[in-house]
Amino acid sequence: MANLKKSFPSNTNSGRNLAVEPHRHAGLPRRMKLPKNSYRDHFDLVEPQINAEGVHSWSFDAPCPVDVLFLTVDDRHRVRMNRHGYFEVLYLCSGSANCHIQDRLLPFNEGDLAIIGSTLYHRIECQSSSPVTIAALFFEPDLIRCDGASDSAEYLTPFLLQDQDFPHVIPGETGVPRQVLDLMLRIRSEIPAASARGRLAVKTYLKMLLMLLVNQYAPYAGTVETYQRQQQNLERLRPLFRHLGENCGDSIQVREAARICGMSESHFMSLFKRVTGLSFVTYFNHFRIERAQALLAKTDESMASISQQVGFCDQSYFGTVFRRIVGMTPATYRRRVRKNTLGDQRQPYHMPRLPAESMANTGSGRGTGDQFRQLRPGL
Numbered sequence: 114m115a116n117l118k119k120s121f122p123s124n125t126n127s128g129r130n131l132a133v134e135p136h137r138h139a140g141l142p143r144r145m146k147l148p149k150n151s152y153r154d155h156f157d158l159v160e161p162q163i164n165a166e167g168v169h170s171w172s173f174d175a176p177c178p179v180d181v182l183f184l185t186v187d188d189r190h191r192v193r194m195n196r197h198g199y200f201e202v203l204y205l206c207s208g209s210a211n212c213h214i215q216d217r218l219l220p221f222n223e224g225d226l227a228i229i230g231s232t233l234y235h236r237i238e239c240q241s242s243s244p245v246t247i248a249a250l251f252f253e254p255d256l257i258r259c260d261g262a263s264d265s266a267e268y269l270t271p272f273l274l275q276d277q278d279f280p281h282v283i284p285g286e287t288g289v290p291r292q293v294l295d296l297m298l299r300i301r302s303e304i305p306a307a308s309a310r311g312r313l314a315v316k317t318y319l320k321m322l323l324m325l326l327v328n329q330y331a332p333y334a335g336t337v338e339t340y341q342r343q344q345q346n347l348e349r350l351r352p353l354f355r356h357l358g359e360n361c362g363d364s365i366q367v368r369e370a371a372r373i374c375g376m377s378e379s380h381f382m383s384l385f386k387r388v389t390g391l392s393f394v395t396y397f398n399h400f401r402i403e404r405a406q407a408l409l410a411k412t413d414e415s416m417a418s419i420s421q422q423v424g425f426c427d428q429s430y431f432g433t434v435f436r437r438i439v440g441m442t443p444a445t446y447r448r449r450v451r452k453n454t455l456g457d458q459r460q461p462y463h464m465p466r467l468p469a470e471s472m473a474n475t476g477s478g479r480g481t482g483d484q485f486r487q488l489r490p491g492l
Contacts, residue, residue, distance in 0.1 A: 183246065185244040194213070195235070202228050203226065203249050204293065205224065208245030213238050214234075224290055232344060234391075254272070257320065293322050300322075303318070353374050361422070401425075
């Protein structure tokens with residue numbers, strides 16, 4: 114694919130330089146103010162619906178698969194890196210965050226817009242002292258792709274051509290994010306679209322929104338092969354994701370994971386990091402700890418039983434890894450969940466920040482030798 118040749122103002126780097134200073138916005142409209150009960154917690158909404166493959170599922174209204182939500186994101190509770198079959202548009206209403214996409218950290222500030230397709234693992238990471246608030250648009254691409262018009266797929270171009278250098282964040286200074294937000298609010302006013310008129314209104318506003326994005330990304334070169342290549346890479350890893358979901362309690366080495374995918378170890382490690390943004394070891398360890406959290410919260414099974422079920426033969430080692438990732442012991446976590454002392458009952462799932470050194474070197478997808486040879490939790 115041809116490299117992208119133009120960048121938006123204040124967002125000229127690809128996101129690999131973690132020292133980038135957040136840009137400030139001059140002359141932006143006042144911050145949006147919504148009733149507190151309009152916001153939903155991002156962790157509670159997303160984390161329980163992520164499967165072993167790291168895919169988040171959303172229940173749309175079948176006749177009109179579009180949703181607009183207002184979310185809060187804080188730094189205490191981070192969802193796993195995930196992707197989804199729907200397309201996503203995010204407007205940052207307040208606060209400061211990073212848009213973590215694959216191995217890139219893109220500054221995401223108040224008034225900015227982020228667009229995310231269906232093949233890239235990602236999450237939003239709060240960088241503010243207080244939770245950030247986000248307006249989120251989710252929609253199924255088939256709503257546009259299958260409407261019968263010969264040029265319908267053109268509306269989806271910005272979501273289909275997202276390669277490793279794609280500028281996902283559109284700065285507020287361009288004026289486009291606020292225009293997109295206005296259309297998101299119009300869509301929200303029509304949901305649920307129970308009538309034919311309502312569905313027509315939603316689709317019309319959505320196409321207007323997509324046209325803004327098509328115009329914004331018009332200077333960027335790309336080919337459909339980018340999207341197809343990303344889909345092919347995901348297909349190559351799918352047997353492994355299926356195996357992890359069905360055999361969470363089994364020990365698995367990188368050698369075995371590579372064999373399941375039909376690759377050499379080095380190629381597997383490179384591809385897995387490129388596709389998910391995480392090493393296989395880190396991905397699997399956090400998946401197992403998330404499973405342990407669910408068992409601790411919802412069952413009365415013993416610590417020994419739970420540690421065995423999620424693949425830790427040594428209960429003491431399980432406790433060490435759990436505390437390193439979650440920030441407390443398994444017993445403390447269970448006690449706090451049962452007493453509802455975790456605020457609004459959110460599970461404190463902490464994905465670790467990636468060190469600047471590793472983030473800077475992940476463009477090639479290379480691992481760091483022996484640390485990937487044996488599956489050992491708690492890297």
